[in-house]
Amino acid sequence: MPRVDVAVLGAGIVGTAVALHLVKRGVSVALVDRGGVGEATSYGNAGIIEGNTIFPPAFPSDWNELIRIALKRSPVANYHLAFLPQIAPWLSAFRAAARPERLLETARTMRPLFARAVSEHEALCAEAGAAQYLRHAGWLKLYRSDRSFAATTREREVAAEFGIANVPLDRDAALALEPSLNPVFRHAVHWQGAVSVSNPLALTRAYAARFAALGGTILSGDAHTLHRLHPHWRVETAAGPLDADEAVMTLGPWAPDVLEPLGVKLPLAVKRGYHRHFRPHGNAVLDRPVLDADNGYVLAPMEQGIRLTTGVEFAPRDAPPTPAQLAHVLPLARELFALGAAVEAQPWLGARPCFPDSRPVISRAPGLNGLWLAYGHAHWGLTLAAATGRLIVEMMTGATPFCDPAPYDAGRFAK
Ligand SMILES: Cc1cc2nc3c(=O)[nH]c(=O)nc-3n(C[C@H](O)[C@H](O)[C@H](O)COP(=O)(O)OP(=O)(O)OC[C@H]3O[C@@H](n4cnc5c(N)ncnc54)[C@H](O)[C@@H]3O)c2cc1C
Numbered sequence: 001m002p003r004v005d006v007a008v009l010g011a012g013i014v015g016t017a018v019a020l021h022l023v024k025r026g027v028s029v030a031l032v033d034r035g036g037v038g039e040a041t042s043y044g045n046a047g048i049i050e051g052n053t054i055f056p057p058a059f060p061s062d063w064n065e066l067i068r069i070a071l072k073r074s075p076v077a078n079y080h081l082a083f084l085p086q087i088a089p090w091l092s093a094f095r096a097a098a099r100p101e102r103l104l105e106t107a108r109t110m111r112p113l114f115a116r117a118v119s120e121h122e123a124l125c126a127e128a129g130a131a132q133y134l135r136h137a138g139w140l141k142l143y144r145s146d147r148s149f150a151a152t153t154r155e156r157e158v159a160a161e162f163g164i165a166n167v168p169l170d171r172d173a174a175l176a177l178e179p180s181l182n183p184v185f186r187h188a189v190h191w192q193g194a195v196s197v198s199n200p201l202a203l204t205r206a207y208a209a210r211f212a213a214l215g216g217t218i219l220s221g222d223a224h225t226l227h228r229l230h231p232h233w234r235v236e237t238a239a240g241p242l243d244a245d246e247a248v249m250t251l252g253p254w255a256p257d258v259l260e261p262l263g264v265k266l267p268l269a270v271k272r273g274y275h276r277h278f279r280p281h282g283n284a285v286l287d288r289p290v291l292d293a294d295n296g297y298v299l300a301p302m303e304q305g306i307r308l309t310t311g312v313e314f315a316p317r318d319a320p321p322t323p324a325q326l327a328h329v330l331p332l333a334r335e336l337f338a339l340g341a342a343v344e345a346q347p348w349l350g351a352r353p354c355f356p357d358s359r360p361v362i363s364r365a366p367g368l369n370g371l372w373l374a375y376g377h378a379h380w381g382l383t384l385a386a387a388t389g390r391l392i393v394e395m396m397t398g399a400t401p402f403c404d405p406a407p408y409d410a411g412r413f414a415k
Contacts, residue, residue, distance in 0.1 A: 038204025
């Protein structure tokens with residue numbers, strides 16, 4: 001029967017980074033997943049390591065935008081009507097977190113994690129032989145109207161306060177950076193410090209390979225079987241029952257399925273999102289991810305093609321795909337960039353695991369000895385994975401945490 005110090009449950013980018021940080025400190029670790037490493041949510045993101053993030057995407061304060069969303073005319077957000085009663089309490093808390101003073105508080109409490117996002121990935125990539133997946137070209141946000149660009153003023157003021165590089169560009173200057181774009185926008189902001197990943201799956205696999213090379217074990221198993229078998233945590237795996245002194249829950253959008261039966265109920269919801277790859281026409285190239293801010297989609301250059309990712313969809317996590325937003329933005333994306341044929345027959349669907357205050361939980365599980373939580377990274381699971389791994393492992397091993405973990409404590413929802 002395998003026995004380890006720590007079982008990490010969920011081998012997305014977050015769990016894999018946590019497991020790698022643990023094994024680097026000499027802890028014996030098994031990383032358990034019911035599927036393949038990095039093949040769930042962490043497969044399909046836009047690949048942006050957004051250390052520059054200031055404000056989270058917030059509940060719209062503009063009635064016109066809200067009405068457009070309600071009428072399903074905005075590609076930024078979609079919803080399943082029958083799901084609204086179920087998601088209403090979460091949306092109400094999300095709306096409360098969109099007040100200007102709360103957004104500023106979020107920007108400040110999240111800053112220590114975002115500030116470490118890029119450097120922590122660079123360090124892990126260097127040792128995992130994965131530096132070739134990192135592109136140090138920033139990312140470009142485009143604005144089709146003066147109004148949408150003007151709405152970025154506060155964000156850029158706070159960025160200046162935090163010392164985060166960003167350069168407002170007129171259309172010509174943006175086209176000089178990305179000559180294959182068509183001039184359908186009026187303004188741009190280049191967030192120079194952001195780094196992007198050309199293949200998020202390969203990155204997670206590289207971290208997992210490094211973990212294994214340092215003595216970590218990767219096992220197939222279902223976290224639903226997790227239970228306390230004093231003094232251990234036990235989970236059933238293909239290699240037999242695995243006993244661990246401690247366990248870390250890194251199941252992303254699936255964490256509530258396992259935590260709620262154990263008595264831990266935290267307000268996680270999912271914001272679903274889609275992607276599809278397209279071959280570029282002719283010689284068209286993108287050197288960095290590009291956001292069409294007015295329409296909520298990203299074009300991200302990936303090894304598989306140009307990845308078109310959508311805004312958010314409020315729907316049950318496991319409901320069948322309804323990729324209306326992809327259909328809505330595709331003509332807009334084609335107007336901006338010469339997208340050719342689709343690579344896959346069907347779009348990919350993923351679920352961003354989100355708490356209403358847009359902060360992850362990185363803490364002990366309330367009331368359960370030896371169980372730790374690292375999930376709910378919303379729009380920034382790739383961005384924050386490596387920094388999260390460092391922080392939780394410093395907490396678990398009694399080292400001094402590189403930042404105050406209190407804002408990420410699960411207990412904040414009990415207040
Ligand atoms: C369209 C889209 C674009 C995005 N763009 C970005 C971006 O540019 N930058 C960024 O930082 N973030 C982005 N994100 C968010 C990011 O992808 C997620 O926050 C991140 O992938 C979450 O990682 P995770 O490891 O927590 O979850 P996951 O990757 O979902 O990993 C959870 C793991 O748990 C496993 N699991 C589930 N249930 C069980 C079980 N019962 N037993 C065992 N294993 C189980 C799953 O198989 C999975 O491997 C985007 C998301 C979407 C949808």
